[in-house]
Amino acid sequence: MADGEMFDKSVLDFQSYEDYLDQQVTNEDLYYLEDPDNARQIVELGYKGKDFMSREEFEAARKAASEGPLKRKKSLEAVCSVGKRFDDNPFLYALAKREELVRNGKLSTIIFIRDVVKGHEVSGFIDYGHRLKTEDFEDYFNRKKKLVPKRSDLSYYNWKTHTLYYNNSSTFQVLADNEMGLLFKHKRDRKTINVDPKAPTPGDNSNRTVLQTDDYTQVTIYDHVTRRKN
Incomplete structure (x- = not known):
């Protein structure tokens, strides 16, 4: 897309x-x-x-x-997570903690999700900021919907049909064909985020958080702080 x-x-x-x-x-x-x-x-x-x-x-x-x-x-x-508690849900707690920072541009976040959707195992990298701009997250924070990868996200892979999609977002450029594996380049500061779990760090001004949650097969969050030039 x-x-x-x-x-x-x-x-x-x-x-x-x-x-x-x-x-x-x-x-x-x-x-x-x-x-x-x-x-x-x-x-x-x-x-x-x-x-x-x-x-x-x-x-x-x-x-x-x-x-x-x-x-x-x-x-x-609107900041949808305000006033809500997610002590029993590590994933929603992580999203809520980042929501306002991502909305105001102080933080850029990529979410890797692997899970079973309608009987198909799928995985993908999601630009959290892009989703916040294009979807109403009220239903997610109210637990009426579950956040899962879409074909319009940074990447999407269906392990049953072997269908693969890559899409740039307003914040990230996908670098899929390189010897270092899949990278995402931040369009503002040009820094790259390496999502290889074996890499020591994701890159400059970036960090990786692996979440333990019963709601998904696998979740990893990559946060990137943009260093603005004065």
């Missing part, structure tokens, strides 16, 4: 997620699979490797587009 606005008014042109999937199904798909439902399922599971929204992304995009830009902007700028 290319960089840019995640929510698009065009999603309102579709009456349902099934209608959206139908736009990805070709006549050749219908010829071989015969059943339209089977064709939609192949698309939704990512076996075709196409860049499209998941059901959750589609519903979120429709909701955001229908609410309008002013209401969406207000909800996205």
Whole structure:
């Protein structure tokens, strides 16, 4: 998925997620699979490797587009974790502790998550700041939704379908093809974050935190403090 606005008014042109999937199904798909439902399922599971929204992304995009830009902007700028306690949830506690710092640009955070989503093991690196700008985190902090990797994140890998995506964000550039492995370059100070768990440190002004939580298979958080020039 290319960089840019995640929510698009065009999603309102579709009456349902099934209608959206139908736009990805070709006549050749219908010829071989015969059943339209089977064709939609192949698309939704990512076996075709196409860049499209998941059901959750589609519903979120429709909701955001229908609410309008002013209401969406207000909800996205609010610090959602204020007044909430997460003593029993290490992951949400870690997100809450960083939320305001990330929103005001004092901290840039990348979250690595590996977990099972709808029967598929997936993993990915998430730009926390980008998600805060494009999603209302109230549902996450209220425990109504679970934060998981998406195809639009910095990276996404489905271990069952072997589907892989890389995307730059407004804060980070993905450096995937280099001898040091996967790196993320901060666009403001040009520092790189090395997410190799065997690396002694992630890099200058960066640190790595491995979380122990029952809610995910694996979680690692990479924090980067930007040194601004005076």
